[in-house]
Amino acid sequence: MMGDFWNRWRLEFPALSRYCYLNTAASGVASQRVAAAGARNFSDYTQFGGVPSLQWNEQIENIRAEVANFIGASPEEIGFVSCTSWGMNIIALMLKQSKKRKIVMSDLEFPSSSLPFLNAGFDVVFVNNRNGAARIEDYEKATDKDTLAIVASVTQYLTGWRSEPKELAKIARKNEAYLVLNMNQTAGSFMINVKEADADFGCFTGVKWLCAGEVMGVLYVRKQLLDVFSPPVFGWRSVPDPYDMDNKNTTPVDSCRRFELGNIPLPCVFALGEAIKVYKEVGPERIEERTLSLSKMLAESLIEAGYDVVTPYEDERHRSGIIYFKVEDAENVVDRLRKMGVIVSYRHGGIRSSVHYYNNEDDIERFIDSLKTIGAVSKRGSSGRKR
Incomplete structure (x- = not known):
């Protein structure tokens, strides 16, 4: 039932049908309303x-x-x-x-x-x-x-x-x-x-x-x-x-x-x-719960794929929708992801990804698959959270 709820709201944001948009921390997708x-x-x-x-x-x-x-x-x-x-x-x-x-x-x-x-x-x-x-x-x-x-x-x-x-x-x-x-x-x-x-x-x-x-x-x-x-x-x-x-x-x-x-x-x-x-209308409590669930999934998926996550995500009291991690040649990786329709931000030698209530599990899976497709590798010497 909640899946239908989120899918209905997702339709309010047309850009999400064009991109795998994990960049709300830079600029959120505006709704039609x-x-x-x-x-x-x-x-x-x-x-x-x-x-x-x-x-x-x-x-x-x-x-x-x-x-x-x-x-x-x-x-x-x-x-x-x-x-x-x-x-x-x-x-x-x-x-x-x-x-x-x-x-x-x-x-x-x-x-x-x-x-x-x-x-x-x-x-x-x-x-x-x-x-x-x-x-x-x-x-x-x-x-x-x-x-x-x-x-x-x-x-x-x-x-x-x-x-x-x-x-x-x-x-x-x-x-x-x-x-x-x-x-x-x-x-x-x-x-x-x-x-x-x-x-x-x-x-x-x-x-x-x-x-x-x-x-x-x-x-x-x-x-x-x-x-x-x-x-x-x-x-x-x-x-x-x-x-x-x-x-x-x-x-x-x-x-x-x-x-x-x-x-x-x-x-x-x-x-x-x-x-x-x-x-x-979406509901502040629902948005918080959804954001925490998706950001945890994102962090754990990145770690499982072999990337070093810098964000201290383990304690949900301090976790948000932002997950930051380090890869080699991060700026080039972000540019290549953009050409594949996957939108994230290059920040301080790493990649800042961010999930909001309008994102879903498929976005995270596509992001991880895209990183693997272009051969992005974890930054050497990074002190992030590892598998």
């Missing part, structure tokens, strides 16, 4: 111009509420930004108003987590990973009273290691520091609640596991902190009543809308809203 939601706004513009603008503004606020519910926040704590990097830059510039300068993060972090803080002049301490894992005890050793914030991906982009936000928050609170979460590799695959995680700031987009295409980013700022930090950027929509069009008013609205500097790309917001509806 998401594409239609974005296209409707363009169609409305051709038929009505800007006449429905009041209706569109109401839709934006409804979607803001949906996004807030999606991560356990309030609508006032949600701002739409262009991407995760822009959101992280806003956070870095706000935190720059503090006296402390030390930022702690894993050496596994994606550049959108690290570069905004480095560029803002912070002293960034990178915690060394251990065999692909960002361990809580290592964050604890690196964090002290001089620390301004811990910046952490809920799911690491390379190895797929899932962190423990609640434990990170405890370390942050003990040292009077903030917790900043990069939720980009988590949103849409595993449930995240910023209140339960006790997070102060966070960002994500819909391009990956929400399967919403290249849409908007989302910025979360704890409501109480809006009174602590002045907005480092400002635009005509940053004020309580933007349509008053007062060109001398620099009083920010008491919400994260203050970071929405101008007009928002409506098709992107509507696509993001539809993607969250799809996510809820």
Whole structure:
């Protein structure tokens, strides 16, 4: 019965009939419903111009509420930004108003987590990973009273290691520091609640596991902190009543809308809203269970085929949909796989594969068979998990 359920949802993603797509960690396949939601706004513009603008503004606020519910926040704590990097830059510039300068993060972090803080002049301490894992005890050793914030991906982009936000928050609170979460590799695959995680700031987009295409980013700022930090950027929509069009008013609205500097790309917001509806219809618990099952199968199939898996996949509390492994001449292998219709990513001398709920067992079997067909061999000297 569940096989029929997943097969029906798979039909919503036409690209899956063209490719063996194991690359959601780079970019998820957009559903037909998401594409239609974005296209409707363009169609409305051709038929009505800007006449429905009041209706569109109401839709934006409804979607803001949906996004807030999606991560356990309030609508006032949600701002739409262009991407995760822009959101992280806003956070870095706000935190720059503090006296402390030390930022702690894993050496596994994606550049959108690290570069905004480095560029803002912070002293960034990178915690060394251990065999692909960002361990809580290592964050604890690196964090002290001089620390301004811990910046952490809920799911690491390379190895797929899932962190423990609640434990990170405890370390942050003990040292009077903030917790900043990069939720980009988590949103849409595993449930995240910023209140339960006790997070102060966070960002994500819909391009990956929400399967919403290249849409908007989302910025979360704890409501109480809006009174602590002045907005480092400002635009005509940053004020309580933007349509008053007062060109001398620099009083920010008491919400994260203050970071929405101008007009928002409506098709992107509507696509993001539809993607969250799809996510809820499929079922968050079902998606988690499906992802964990497929990623375990993928890791074990790779090991059985003789490949060294770097991802610490054994404990499902830390496993995600990402499985990273090393092969010789990995970049060429990825290119040859692409020509065979098998889509994965080359990352740091290895191959990052990723499974989502729309994948199935046949995808994994085809992937393994394709690796064997082109003669891909495990990288010599790799310290990954072996058969």
